[in-house]
Amino acid sequence: xxxxxxxxxxxxxxxxxxxxxxxxxxxxxxxxxxxxxxxxxxxxxxxxxxxxxxxxxxxxxxxxxxxxxxxxxxxxxxxxxxxxxxxxxxxxxxxxxxxxxxxxxxxxxxxxxxxxxxxxxxxxxxxxxxxxxxxxxxxxxxxxxxxxxxxxxxxxxxxxxxxxxxxxxxxxxxxxxxxxxxxxxxxxxxxxxxxxxxxxxxxxxxxxxxxxxxxxxxxxxxxxxxxxxxxxxxxxxxxxxxxxxxxxxxxxxxxxxxxxxxxxxxxxxxxxxxxxxxxxxxxxxxxxxxxxxxxxxxxxxxxxxxxxxxxxxxxxxxxxxxxxxxxxxxxxxxxxxxxxxxxxxxxxxxxxxxxxxxxxxxxxxxxxxxxxxxxxxxxxxxxxxxxxxxxxxxxxxxxxxxxxxxxxxxxxxxxxxxxxxxxxxxxxxx
RNA sequence: UCCACCGUAGCUCAGUGGUAGAGCAAUCGGCUGUUAACCGAUUUGUCGCAGGUUCGAAUCCUGCCGGUGGAGCCA
Numbered sequence: 001x002x003x004x005x006x007x008x009x010x011x012x013x014x015x016x017x018x019x020x021x022x023x024x025x026x027x028x029x030x031x032x033x034x035x036x037x038x039x040x041x042x043x044x045x046x047x048x049x050x051x052x053x054x055x056x057x058x059x060x061x062x063x064x065x066x067x068x069x070x071x072x073x074x075x076x077x078x079x080x081x082x083x084x085x086x087x088x089x090x091x092x093x094x095x096x097x098x099x100x101x102x103x104x105x106x107x108x109x110x111x112x113x114x115x116x117x118x119x120x121x122x123x124x125x126x127x128x129x130x131x132x133x134x135x136x137x138x139x140x141x142x143x144x145x146x147x148x149x150x151x152x153x154x155x156x157x158x159x160x161x162x163x164x165x166x167x168x169x170x171x172x173x174x175x176x177x178x179x180x181x182x183x184x185x186x187x188x189x190x191x192x193x194x195x196x197x198x199x200x201x202x203x204x205x206x207x208x209x210x211x212x213x214x215x216x217x218x219x220x221x222x223x224x225x226x227x228x229x230x231x232x233x234x235x236x237x238x239x240x241x242x243x244x245x246x247x248x249x250x251x252x253x254x255x256x257x258x259x260x261x262x263x264x265x266x267x268x269x270x271x272x273x274x275x276x277x278x279x280x281x282x283x284x285x286x287x288x289x290x291x292x293x294x295x296x297x298x299x300x301x302x303x304x305x306x307x308x309x310x311x312x313x314x315x316x317x318x319x320x321x322x323x324x325x326x327x328x329x330x331x332x333x334x335x336x337x338x339x340x341x342x343x344x345x346x347x348x349x350x351x352x353x354x355x356x357x358x359x360x361x362x363x364x365x366x367x368x369x370x371x372x373x374x375x376x377x378x379x380x381x382x383x384x385x386x387x388x389x390x391x392x393x394x395x396x397x398x399x400x401x402x403x404x405x406x407x408x409x410x411x412x413x414x415x416x417x418x419x420x421x422x423x424x425x426x427x428x429x430x
Numbered sequence: 431u432c433c434a435c436c437g438u439a440g441c442u443c444a445g446u447g448g449u450a451g452a453g454c455a456a457u458c459g460g461c462u463g464u465u466a467a468c469c470g471a472u473u474u475g476u477c478g479c480a481g482g483u484u485c486g487a488a489u490c491c492u493g494c495c496g497g498u499g500g501a502g503c504c505a
Contacts, residue, residue: 024466031462048462065455080463100440105466106454107442111497167503183505208503209431221505301501344505353505401505415505426497 006040008075008085015090017072018043021122022098024105027061034063034089036071041255042124045071045087052090060089065105066098066122082258117421118430128256129417132249132410136402137201139248140222143241144199149224152191152198154184159380167207180205185397186329186384188225189360192395193387199224201402211425213414214302214352216403218423225397231331231341231359234396235317238345238355239272241400242315246270249409262411266349269313276317279339282308299325306350315354319343328370330358341396351408357398364388 003016023042024035034045049057063069073089102116103123113120120126144151157171157178169180184200191198200223208215224241226234246267249257257264277285282304286294289307294300300308300318309316320339323332330340342358361367367388371381406418416422421430 026464026467028461028464028468031464033464033467035465044465046463050462078463080465082465100456102440104441104455107466109442109498112441204505206504210501210503211498212500215504219505299503301503356505399505404505 004040005036005038005043008043008087011075012077012085013074015072015074016087017070018087019070019095020068022063022065022067022069023122023124024065025063030057032057032060034060034071036087037122037124037127041083042127043083043085043087044081045073045089047089047092051088056091059094060092063094064098064101066101066119068095068098069093070095083255114416114422114427115429121420124259126417128253128259129406129410129412130420131256132253132260133402133406133418135249135253136245136406136409139245140199140201140241142248143244144197144224147197147237149197149199150191150195152188152195152200153202154181154187154191154200154223156181156203167209169205169207182206183221183399184223185225185399188223188397189395190383190387192225192227192397193391193393196228197224197226209425212302213416214404214407216415216419216422216424219415219419220402221399222402223397223399225395227393227395229396230394231319231343231396234357234359234398235276235319235343236272238317238343238357238398238400239274239315242274242345242355242405243270243272245405246409257410260410260412262409266313267409270315274315274317274345275312276319276343277308278320279318279322280320282318285311297322297324302352305346305352309346309348309350309352313348315345315347317343317345326358328374328376329360329367331361332366343398347404347408349408349411351404353401354404354408355398355400357396359394359396362388362392362394364392 001016003011003018005018008016018036018038020036020038022034023037026033030049032047034047036043036045047057047060069092071087071089071092073087076086076088077084078086103113103119121130157173158181159176159178168182171178171180182204184202188198188200202220203218204221205218207217224237226237250264250267282300283294283296285308286304291304291307294304308318319342320333321342323338323340326340326342330342333339333341340358344353345355346352347354361370367385371385403415403418406412407415410418412418416424
């Protein structure tokens with residue numbers, strides 16, 4: 001009967017057939033070890049000459065890397081295998097012979113591997129990262145579904161920008177100029193007024209010429225928006241959500257984390273509540289640590305965020321940033337008009353900002369004032385103003401960057417390995 | 431856009447003015463428990479491109495192209 005590597009534990013002692021590829025191979029005069037992969041996992045198959053016959057044994061020894069084949073044999077438990085099971089191969093049938101597979105079991109550079117990303121995804125480490133990514137997505141849907149959120153999909157083609165600061169991808173919408181979405185947030189605010197609690201999950205685009213291990217041109221964000229929730233309520237949602245992600249990956253991806261050599265002790269510490277410090281406290285903390293290049297009113301750079309994160313073994317919220325360095329829609333603190341009710345969540349171990357969120361301005365007059373200050377005129381922004389004209393309520397929301405979160409949870413150095421086909425400054429292929 | 435570093439065999443790299451090298455991959459042979467298996471043999475070149483200096487340039491100089499890391503900006 002046909003099965004998959006992920007299911008072999010149910011077939012110990014039975015003869016099964018698995019459609020698979022040769023990931024690697026080792027052989028000697030009378031025994032050969034085939035490292036098999038089938039998409040669901042990796043497993044070793046054993047070919048013994050005395051049992052399979054001279055002709056088939058020679059055929060097994062000649063199998064090339066990434067040749068596809070059906071293997072048939074008995075599933076046995078074996079403690080020498082990390083996976084725990086092996087197949088004693090009785091027969092195999094080659095489907096397609098691969099010749100000169102480019103990615104060998106030895107070292108390769110990033111450029112070469114990225115040029116072969118369509119093949120690199122087959123490797124054990126990349127496979128593990130994508131499984132962690134998938135688990136984070138699954139846990140995201142689970143968390144928001146269980147907490148009464150409705151998934152709403154904002155548009156990708158838009159006629160206006162959410163935050164005028166970043167470079168947008170321009171495109172043509174018949175006779176009009178249009179942009180690829182850099183955030184679905186403004187639309188999610190409209191959705192929250194219709195459905196209460198909503199979340200989105202989709203791609204976003206930033207035409208920034210950023211070249212760092214934390215940046216992609218095209219990346220995926222999860223953007224919840226909640227009516228009748230203030231800044232504090234939102235922080236509670238954020239820490240519960242991130243904790244749920246961490247515990248789900250720990251529970252369902254233990255083999256993948258082992259493959260990635262991730263220190264799971266770091267992940268086990270990720271449980272709500274998370275520490276919270278204000279921007280003011282963060283500036284003081286940085287000055288104590290010897291940073292004399294930061295003054296109140298300036299935004300933090302990556303080294304600053306890393307230095308702050310090093311003081312905590314959990315993600316840390318930095319709240320109440322100065323109004324002037326944050327987006328126009330953030331609500332000022334009622335007790336202090338020079339700061340806004342917002343928070344960035346900084347991941348430990350130098351992974352940087354993974355969440356940014358705020359309570360939004362709900363007062364029509366104040367929002368109109370912000371429009372004037374930021375020069376937001378024209379009908380492209382009119383609909384957003386109407387959300388404050390017709391039954392405005394306090395509401396908050398946040399955006400979580402999927403790739404940065406995957407990089408942090410999986411312990412991967414660079415976000416380009418956390419998305420199947422990264423779009424980078426100089427890469428649109430494959 | 432700016433700063434730093436890099437570009438030599440299919441891959442990873444050494445070679446800093448005097449005959450183009452190593453390991454891996456590939457091919458052939460050996461080996462009954464391998465884990466990036468190991469051992470022996472064989473094959474592999476537009477030294478990123480263009481110009482210059484020199485008796486002689488992979489090596490020194492100039493320009494260009496490409497890549498990597500970082501800054502700014504952000505998730």
